[in-house]
Amino acid sequence: MKEFSNAPSTAASTAPKHIAHGEYIYDINQLYDTIIKMNNPNYAGNPSLFWGKIKLNIKTRSLEDLRRKFHELNVTLRQIGLDEEKSFVDERILIGERLLQKDYQPFLVQYAKRGIPSTLRCRIYKKILYSDVTQKEVDNFHNLNDQFQRWEAAIDDILYADIYQICNDDKYFIFQDMIEQCVLIFFRDRQILDMMKSKPHAPIICTSSTERIIGAYPPNGVVPVKKFSSYFAPICFISNSKEDCYYIFRAFYCKYICYMNSISSHP
DSSP states (O other), rough: OOOOTOOOOOOOOSSOOOOOOOOSSBOHHHHHHHTOOOOOOGGTHHHHHHSSOOOOOOOEEEEEEEHHHHHEEEEEESSTTTTOHHHHHHHHHHHHHHHHTTTTTTHHHHHHHOOOOGGGGHHHHHTTOOOOOOOOHHHHHHHHHHHHHHOOTTTTHHHHHHHHHSSSSSGEEEEEEEEHHHHHHHHTTHHHHOSSSSSOOOEEEEEOOOOEEEEETTTTTTOOBTHHHHHHHGGGGOOOHHHHHHHHHHHHHHHHHHGGGGGOOOO
């Protein structure tokens, strides 16, 4: 891990200097290199593993299985984002509003498979991911922010460099403050370690001088991968507040994105 000596010690809109050649803890290419070096002795000599680089017997869906699972993507069905005819969009908005009134998550999941109109995305994503922001969540967000303001973390310089590179993009630079605060808080949130459906790696456990276990480091149990901030950035477009952005992303990460950096046989 390389420290960026000129990076700011507190949240700021200014970018750390001399980060163009900064080193990250790991990136997606290193994860891939790790996977292709793994061998499963239970499948030695299996001819189905000879044609690819990955020598693990990972279950994949057949083409027919994929067609059944994603049949809503059939070209004969209109999709929000592709078919922008006003009557179709208005119809989808009306259906979405009615489903939000019913407040039944499975209906909203089915509805989302053909796209969600931009005006409804924040509300529907919060319902689908069970990430409604109540006063309890707002208080927790502010507590995490207070922790961030009071003390630095050893990985902060790396996170600042990552945030700067993502925000140095004409699509995301206007969200720099939101991305910066949410990413730095994310790695201080101890609840995430228990919420993740799949852990990308065994958590690093810290102990005191008396060998007493203090907890995981980072507190959320996740070692940041290069361009981690890019997971956060698109959520900013649909969020009405930093709290919305944070809790939508946290639920999305713990339920889905955590698998992207995990070596697992989960289908």
